[in-house]
Every structure is written in C-alpha cells, then in structure tokens.
Amino acid sequence: MKSWIKAAALLAVTALAACGGGPTRQVVTDISIGSGQSVQGGFVGGAVPLLGDTAPHVWTSGHPYNHQVHGVDVSRYQGNVNWHQARGAGISFAFIKATEGGDHSDPMFRRYWAETRAAGIPRGAYHFYYFCRSGAEQAAWFMANVPRERGALPPVIDLEWNHQSRNCRYKPSAEEVRREVNIMMSMLHQYYGQRPIIYTTVDFYRDTGVRSVNAEFWLRSVADHPRVTYPGQRWSFWQYTGTGTAPGFTGNVDLNAFAGNRAQWNGWLSARMQR
Template identity: 35%
Template structure:
C-alpha cells in the first residue's frame, strides 16, 4: 500500500501595523527578509534540537513466521492378481500417483502378478509399494522372511513406498489365536520387515479385524492405512481407503481408491 502525502503547514499571518510604526521600529527589523518587511513576526519558541535516533530507534518489521506447508495428498489404488491385466499407462494418465500391490500371503504364497505389475507401474511413473496379507496362524517371522524375499525379487524405481501389512479375518485359520499372542506375531513381522527394508511398515486393519481384535491403539506407533467408505476416518490415518468400487481407467471392474498424506519437502 502507498502512504498518504502530508500537506504543508499553514503559515502564521501577523497582524498588519501602520507604516509609520514600522519605520520607527526599523532598527529592530534589521535582518528581516523582504517577505517579512510589512508584518510583525509572531513570537515563536526556540525549537529544541532534534535528537538523532539511534539505530535501535528505527522501526523494525517483525519476521513473519510461516506455517508448515503440506502438499496436497496423492490419490492411488491398491491391486492384486484379482484385478487381472492392468493398463498402467492409463492408470497414470488418470492422475493417480501411486499403487500398493499385493506381494505375498502367509509364508509361501506369492502374488503371480506382483513382479509384472510392479515393473509396469514403475515404468508408467507411479510410486509403488508392496503389501503382505498376514496369515493369522503362521509365525510372523516366517511371513516376514517370505515377504522380504518377494520384495527383493522385484525391485522398483524410484524409491518404493513403505511396505504394508494387511490384517483381515477373511481366509483366516479355523481357530484364530488370542489377541495377545497374535499381537506378538504381528510385532515380530513388523520388526523383521523394518530391519530388512529400512522403512517402517504401514498397518492396514480391515474393519472386521479391528472389531474383533482392536489393534489400532496397540499399533498406533505405526502409520495407519484406514478403510472408511462412508467418509473420512474417525482415527488418525496416513492412507485412507475411501472406495472399493471406483472406476479407474486401465482396470476392468471396480477398484480400491486411496488417498495418501504427504509431508512437506
């Protein structure tokens, strides 16, 4: 904004006196200017000298503190061999930025499309991460070893997204373990995967699993991938699975659509 200009101060007008009186006082007018010759100067007090402000007297502008900026979240999908052949160029063309792909399940199963999907999605410019479908009745360490082996067989560029664990009841064993025992196996899996990849795993808790075991609070020290199809999740999330019936170019049939938080650079 421009500053308003200051108006010049009004001149003080003296009362006119008779010419004769001025002449009588001529001796006292010595040194007056031509402009002052016809008027009696008004009395003014001697102005006190203006002090020179010290450097600290100069006005300063307080530094502006900017709030941390967070870039807009990414949209992406999760997929497995159940989606069939995927046109990853079309997926990337729909402004989707990432894909989480099923890599393994239990201690022996490898998704048959993982390696091909990972290579094609990476080539199309998507960031890719792998997830493991956790078997509730198999030791966590054995599952972690299998997951790590599958990830190592299908490297991606650029840097892969953090690995993820998928905890669900579907396909579980006939007699799932008690909560304490299962939590111990899950934590063993998470520790092994973090050591093997150098990245902290993300935890996905399907709603029926969370209803049965209530692990969200126990695993709150890990980033959460939360499924909530009716609106934003009610708990903290790093990734939000917001739809299971999305239409995505390049994929035949419904797809899972996700939103991922991204920290500022």
C-alpha cells in the same frame, strides 16, 4: 453429454478446485452418467483424478474427493492394467499384493511391480496376513519375494479377520495378534529400512487393539469418513471403496485417498521412499 450436464460438471470441478482439497471440507459432486457409474469431481491440473464407482456411496461426514491425492491397491484380479493411462488420469500411488501367509505369492506381482515403475507411479508391496503362520515366517516369505528397491514405498501388512477360510480356521487372541505382528514389523523394518504400514478393517481394529502397534495406518472405511469410523486414530491412507473405477482398469478396483494435500504428499514421499 447434454449441455446441462456439461454445465453441472464444470460447476462441480470448479468448486472442488477452489476448496483446495482440505480433509475437513465436504464437496459432493457426483454426476450420474448411466451404466451404474458416476463421475466424482474431475481431473483438474493434476490435483484430482477422474474416478468413478459402480456402487457410489452417499458421503455425509466427509467426501473422499476433499482429498487431493488418490491411488489404488491391486492384486491379480485386476488383470491387464494400463498404468501409463492411470498415471495420466491422476493415480498417484499403487499398493500391489505380493504375498500371503508363508507360501503364496501373487502371480501378477512382478509384472505390476515392473509396469508401475516404468509408468512412474510410486508403489509399494503388501502382504495378506495369515493366522496359521508366525509373524517371523511371514516376514521371511515377504522378504524372499519383494526386492529392496530404491524408490519403493514402505511395505504394508494387511490385517483383517480371515479365520473362516477353508485353509486356516484359527482365530488368535488379541495379545497373540499384536505380538506376532510386532515381530513381523520389526523384521521388515530392519530389512527394508522402512517402518511398515498397517492396513486394517473396522472389526479387526476394534477386536485386537492393533492401534497400539507403532505404525502408520491405512484404514478401510467404505461407509463413513475414518474420523467417524476410527475416532481419534491418525491415518495416512483411506480405502474408501472396493467398487471403484479408474482410467487404465477394465473392471472394479480399490480406491484410496492420502490424508494430506499435494504438498504434504510430496513431503511424505520424500521421507518414506526407500533410498
């Protein structure tokens, strides 16, 4: 690395560390390093992980790296992952795909579930919701595949439109979506002792009124800050890119930020992890 790039990188890291990672401050510190990737900020004393993006976005309303706590969500497409390396680089949590619909399970779930635990990364399981199955059927399938385990994060229901898939062309009404999701939420809450988190996308959120469901939210917003994309909506997690890079991963991985600072993250973990 050339000396002027080193100096710029040091300045970026210093600025980011000084800002404290508050969610309303913007620190844009992308430094191009070739091969279509960039280093955003840096890993400073466990506060900010060393992450990148193969298709970096120019953030104008709030940069993801204003947030101190970052993590990933994964499925079988990530292949082999070095979770110890990921944790050492500052990855603070992982959401792992477990199930889909009422009869599909991710073939990498059990492996990732064991490996993240061994690496000391807090992790939870997520279910990809399928409109040709009832909420009760999907809850039962998830419970059959995801253990009730001490220290796990709350379960997640992934809600996004998928009615154009070859297996299920059904697009339910907003009322049916909310009714069936509430059934699934209640069943999972009773079984795991944790109120599930809802992951959703901009169009699904807009079309279904799912914001009225009693849940914490994990929001996908890859073109702007969630406060712009989902005005007035409280959230715990923000998925800010699907083309991210992180130590321990050989290809792209979804990257996410937690809403609060490091101390708030520790408090959230203490309150949410299954006992």
